[in-house]
Amino acid sequence: MFHFSGFNMMFPDGGRNFQAAYKCFSVSMLPGNERSDVEKGGKIIMPPSALDSLTRLNVEYPMLFKLTNKKKTRTSHAGVLEFVADEGKCYLPYWMMDNLLLEEGDILNIESVSLPVATFSKFQPHSTDFLDITNPKAVLENALRNFACLTKGDVIAIKYNKKVYELCVLETRPGNAVTIIECDMNVEFEAPVGYKEHSDQQPAKQQGGQAAGSNEPADNGTVLEEVVETFKGSGVRLDGKQKKESQMETPVLKKVLPRGVPDYDFQFGLLRFDRSIKPICDRTQDDGETTGEAGSDADSFHGTGFSMKKTRK
Incomplete structure (x- = not known):
């Protein structure tokens, strides 16, 4: 020696x-x-x-x-x-x-x-930030060009967009250490460390099945009403006169409709229109007669009308 x-x-x-x-x-x-x-x-x-x-x-x-x-x-x-x-x-x-x-x-x-040629490898990112990469396989492929081999259990570091990502080599085939030079290798990713698919914390429910601070309707389909105050404060007229009580702003009742229920009997290619809207009720005029459009127009315009055509005496 x-x-x-x-x-x-x-x-x-x-x-x-x-x-x-x-x-x-x-x-x-x-x-x-x-x-x-x-x-x-x-x-x-x-x-x-x-x-x-x-x-x-x-x-x-x-x-x-x-x-x-x-x-x-x-x-x-x-x-x-x-x-x-x-x-x-x-x-x-x-x-x-x-x-x-x-x-x-x-x-x-x-x-x-001398190491066998790689056919498969599995990686696990050490941070959930790795999920922000649009095409992680392409990024990994580009980074592994500077590597000659992989060892099971190693934590490799790759750099992308001025940020370093650490990935643990969970598995390599056909051995625990493989060469990745001029090879066709299948790659899989394990969920990142600390990643949770569903959050364990659920918002606290109030009575009636409604979450605290939520304006959504209850799950039982009940239509709720929410009071919305518009234009808070006092108004002032331009002519200096006092504002009439009838002109005071009143709170608006906003109806919160229940969530839509999917149509499980839906047939492909068939259109269905919502007919649940109630028709306009016939309105009663002063003379007691009921009409459709006339009654509606009479209630819509309450002012006094003038004719531009002069009447002959």
Whole structure:
């Protein structure tokens, strides 16, 4: 066994398996320009010596690695993005360090592995805000392009519209760890954490089956009356005279009709018109005769009429 940089351990070239131990750090600790692209995916950054060893060992592509935190007995899987880290160090996305319960500078064991191609995966969002996304499958598909593999039990983080969403990987097929590079994978979503389909709290009902503060009619079909006060305050005439009592505004009784009951006997293509409206009652004129339109017009206009045509004497 050979030792490099204190923490980098390689097996002889005769083996087909790559194993190494590095001090791991989050991407924010990477020297140089900010590498936000690493945080968006599921790939790590390793030192150049790892690439040399992998080349000599003829490790099959794509390069996939099993990440193990032996102190916490936590494992995950990842791909590699670049080989530009300092010797003896590797850099991980912050969400991956959370899954592995790693602190800055902890020792991480890395081993090359071969994973089956994914056929199915199931995710559960950690927040109901994920429901606000119009097309979550398209968003997830676009985000997973920066991932190389998925591990059952991991909580991955994807960024969409400047907001980070966390999703738990509930299930993967055909194994607990799969590669998602160049594959056709079916995706399902579980209800988000904290999501309730029906609210447990119901509004308190008053007597008569009516909710408190509600103007809706009772469920038994009874027509209720609601008093609506219009134009509160006193009115003033333009000529300065006192307003007559007959001209005072009176409260208006507003009838609240019962809710409509669906017609369970409805036949498709048949129109039915509501005939429950009562006809206009015949009104009695001063002479005692009853007419239809004449009586209605007489009651509608109470003023005195004048004729523009002068009568001859």
